Amino acid sequence: MRVPRWPAPAPSAPDFAAVRAEFRVPDEFPVAALAEADALAAAPPLPELDAADVPLVTVDPEGSRDLDQAVHLAARGAGFRVTYAIADVAAVVALGSALDAEARRRGQTLYTPDRRVPLHPPVLSEGAASLLPGQLRAAAVWTIDLDADGEVAGVDVRRARVRSRAQLAYPAVQEQVERGTLPEPLALLPRIGALLRERAAERGAIELGTPDQQVERAADGTWTLVNRQDLPVETWNAEISLLTGRCAAALMLAGGIGVLRTLPPARTEDVDRLRRLAPALGVDWPEGAGPGAVLAGLDVADPRAAAFLDEAATLLRGAAYTPFDGALPEQPGHGGVGAPYAHVTAPLRRLVDRFGTEVCLALAAGRTPDDGIRAALPLLPGLMTESDRRTREVERAVVDVTEAWLLSGREDQVFSAVVVDADDARGTVVLDDPAVRARCTGAGLRPGTRVRVRLEVADVASRTVSFRLEAP
Structure with a gap:
């Protein structure tokens, strides 16, 4: 007699740990790296130059602990002064150390919904090296003067000790913007951010601005998918980071050494x-x-x-890390930014930023970067490319397994959706709720149209979801 086979019941939650294991995401830190981190955290080095009187604040997603940047914005004549302090990771991660080796292996902090896998041990990345409020910290302090139109009029970067006054979160800061109650360090953010966006448009910068498909914890403690659009304050804050990256790239190109984040112009x-x-x-x-x-x-x-x-x-293809030492790159620009650009503002979370910052500090002081930094530059593209690949794969798998888990057991139900691309009888649709993006079959799929689609497959094990177009 044939025994019927029933599908396995859906798990009670997406298995993000299985995704990390599948893509070999590093887990525990080596003992030697942890020992170095503990010793440094017990007595973190501080520069002699004291900039603790500058009332800096950090602005990050809610709950962040790895705080790379702190900012203060002020008027300067008809223009502005941007003070941007970046966590000085090189002060605690020495070249050739166990921490350095592990950071090169990891490449960047990787975020999954249930866990953060950090680039550096948390005792540093969320403690002694993080720009936490009220704590003296080592930083690379950028002082960028802008004219009344938001064009760069002067740049300086040097090591200094800083003390953040407050840790702010994007939603609360956005509320302050709308009430007109931004604190003094950020009062000029909307004005400066808008000016920088205007200059970016003039340079031909290309920003898609599409909502991010994110996995978030639902009110009942489980998981859900949302399409999340950046708040205006996030966009303005990003402009400060992009400004600093442009200034870093200009320093590198003038000095004939560095590592740029490049993107060719749209074809x-x-x-x-x-x-x-x-x-x-x-x-x-x-x-x-x-x-x-x-x-x-x-x-x-x-x-x-x-x-x-x-x-x-398709306009934003071909991003790369481009090191140079002597001869300048043939294509130094970044099409998304509309100018040469370098990663220097997130060294707690991204390997390349530590090296880019060290190059800039040396050039600003009128000296050649150390031999160890120069030797590392040609290695960085390979390390970052591998890390970026793994991060993309994990992020896609996390979304895929959550999509399948949310829809498992709802096969044959009909959903409202928008067609975002189509070719003959196949395309991609995005559901109104939950925010699932998946393949769909059916004659008559046209991009930009609203349709009703029937769920055919929602398989958690294979992370597969597919739909069929419903007849009108």
Whole structure:
């Protein structure tokens, strides 16, 4: 007699630990690295220069402990002064140390919904090296003067001890913006952020601005998926980081040594294809406007605009880390930024930033970077590329398993969705709720249209979800 086989019941929660294991995400730190971290945390070194009188604050997602940046914004004549303190990771992670070796193996902090896998031991990254409020910390302090239009008028970077006054979170700061009660260190953030965005548009910077598909803890303690759009304050704060990265790249190029984050300009054929697509999706493309300006004016809540943004991702291909020592890169620019750019503002969470910061500190002091830094530069692209690959794979797998888990057992149900891309009888749809993005089959799929789709597969084990277009 044939025994019927029933599908295994869905697990009570997505198994994020299994995802980390599958992609070999580093777990525990080596004993030697932990010993070094504990010793350094007990007596963290501090620079002689004292900048603790600058009333810096940090602005991060709620609950963050690995605080890389602290900021203070002030008027300076008709212009502005940006003071941006970056955690001085090189003060506690020496070249050739066990901490250095482990950081090179990891590449960057990796975030999964249930756990953060840090680049450095938490005793440093969330303790003695983090710019926590009220604590004296070693930092690389950038002083960037801007004119009244937001153009760079002067740059300095040097080591100093700093003391953050407060740890702020994006939602609370956004509320203060709307009430007009921003604290003094951030009072100019909306104005400076807007100026920097205007200058970026003039440079032809391309920013997609698409909502991020994120796994978040639901009110009942389980997990859900949301499409999350950055708050305005997050966008303005990011402009301060991009400004610093542009200043770092300029220092490196002037000094003939460094490591840039590069992205080639959008290919003409990709821009032309997007321009031809615009009318079909109701997107206005004025004569003479660049793609960045067109994208910046879109309403991401419009399904047609969402489909257009999805297609625009082809404009931002070919990102790389580009080291140089002597001869300058043939293509030093970053198409997304509209200028040369370098990663220097997140050294607690990203390996390359420590080395970029050390190059800038040396050049600003009028000296050549140390031999150990120079020797590491050509190794960084490989280390970061591998780390970026693993991070992308883990992030995609985390979303995939959550999508399948949320929908498991709901096969044959019908959902409302938007088509974001389509080719013949296959395409991709994004559900209204939950925020699932998945493949869909059916004749008549057209980008930018709202449809109803029937769930065919939701398999947690294979992390697979697929839909079929419902007849009108």
